Amino acid sequence: MAYIDxxxxxxxxxxxxxxxxxxxxxxxxxxxxxxxxxxxxxTAGAEVVAVDIDGDTLLDSVxxxxxxxxxxxxxxxxxxxxxxxxxxxxxxxxxxxxxILINAAGVIRxxxxxxxxxxxxxxxxxxxxxxxxxxxxxxxxxxxxxGAGSIINVGSLGxxxxxxxxxxxxxxxxxxxQYTQSLAVDLGPAHVRANTIAPGYIATEMNRDWLANDPAxxxxxxxxxxxxRLGSPDDLAGTFVYLASPASAYVTGQTIIVDGGWTAS
Ligand SMILES: NC(=O)c1ccc[n+]([C@@H]2O[C@H](COP(=O)([O-])OP(=O)(O)OC[C@H]3O[C@@H](n4cnc5c(N)ncnc54)[C@H](O)[C@@H]3O)[C@@H](O)[C@H]2O)c1
Numbered sequence: 001m002a003y004i005d006x007x008x009x010x011x012x013x014x015x016x017x018x019x020x021x022x023x024x025x026x027x028x029x030x031x032x033x034x035x036x037x038x039x040x041x042x043t044a045g046a047e048v049v050a051v052d053i054d055g056d057t058l059l060d061s062v063x064x065x066x067x068x069x070x071x072x073x074x075x076x077x078x079x080x081x082x083x084x085x086x087x088x089x090x091x092x093x094x095x096x097x098x099x100i101l102i103n104a105a106g107v108i109r110x111x112x113x114x115x116x117x118x119x120x121x122x123x124x125x126x127x128x129x130x131x132x133x134x135x136x137x138x139x140x141x142x143x144x145x146x147g148a149g150s151i152i153n154v155g156s157l158g159x160x161x162x163x164x165x166x167x168x169x170x171x172x173x174x175x176x177x178q179y180t181q182s183l184a185v186d187l188g189p190a191h192v193r194a195n196t197i198a199p200g201y202i203a204t205e206m207n208r209d210w211l212a213n214d215p216a217x218x219x220x221x222x223x224x225x226x227x228x229r230l231g232s233p234d235d236l237a238g239t240f241v242y243l244a245s246p247a248s249a250y251v252t253g254q255t256i257i258v259d260g261g262w263t264a265s
Pocket of ligand 1: 029033079080103105127157199200202206
């Protein structure tokens with residue numbers, strides 16, 4: 001084999017962030033991190049299939065993106081239900097395939113490990129791992145078919161660290177990271193990349209009450225963030241677009257931590 005494989009053309013490096021002509025599926029797109037990711041991809045030119053269990057927030061989210069001139073399709077689905085995930089696959093097939101999958105849907109439960117029983121694990125596992133796995137399995141044939149697929153799974157600091165009072169949640173996010181790395185290994189030969197984004201503390205509905213009800217906790221968190229603030233969902237947007245685009249054509253199996261420097265301190 002030649003030392004430099006001239007047949008591989010990942011794209012023009014500096015125009016590589018353009019997603020025009022690509023289609024993306026984004027789960028959890030009704031609000032928070034998923035909504036921001038969907039909007040960022042659409043703004044970069046992708047047609048986005050926005051998925052969420054909550055039909056009302058999803059429609060609101062999609063209406064806003066369309067008002068900005070973006071191409072977005074809403075598909076309500078509970079990722080815990082096989083038929084609804086299969087319906088998503090049918091929609092994607094009808095549309096003509098997909099090359100980007102962002103798995104952002106997720107739930108959290110908080111309790112000390114002493115109190116967090118199996119039901120607690122089942123609740124987070126059913127969405128964060130099983131639901132994510134189900135969507136990915138259904139869409140893998142289309143991602144392979146695209147010839148240049150990118151899967152971006154949303155992990156957490158719990159993908160790489162232990163989290164106080166969130167042991168079951170952290171277990172799911174560790175699993176997400178390991179699944180993603182394994183996807184990268186399995187699917188590299190089929191030209192599908194898979195990476196994890198691990199956000200730090202991002203101000204969304206998921207942790208709004210937790211932070212509002214415990215100001216001391218919020219202060220302790222902020223003291224450990226070198227950039228001195230909580231993240232906003234839009235702080236992740238550039239990383240989503242980068243990992244979705246040809247600009248990251250040689251990046252797979254990685255976990256990119258976007259945490260304002262939390263893990264550096
Ligand atoms: N906010 C943070 O600080 C933070 C940090 C690290 C990781 N994360 C992860 O980021 C992702 C998005 O979280 P967020 O902060 O935007 O939370 P969020 O609660 O605002 O959004 C989660 C979205 O997922 C949807 N969803 C939940 N269960 C679903 C199901 N069964 N089927 C389909 N959709 C479902 C919800 O309706 C909601 O729109 C999650 O995976 C979360 O674990 C968040």
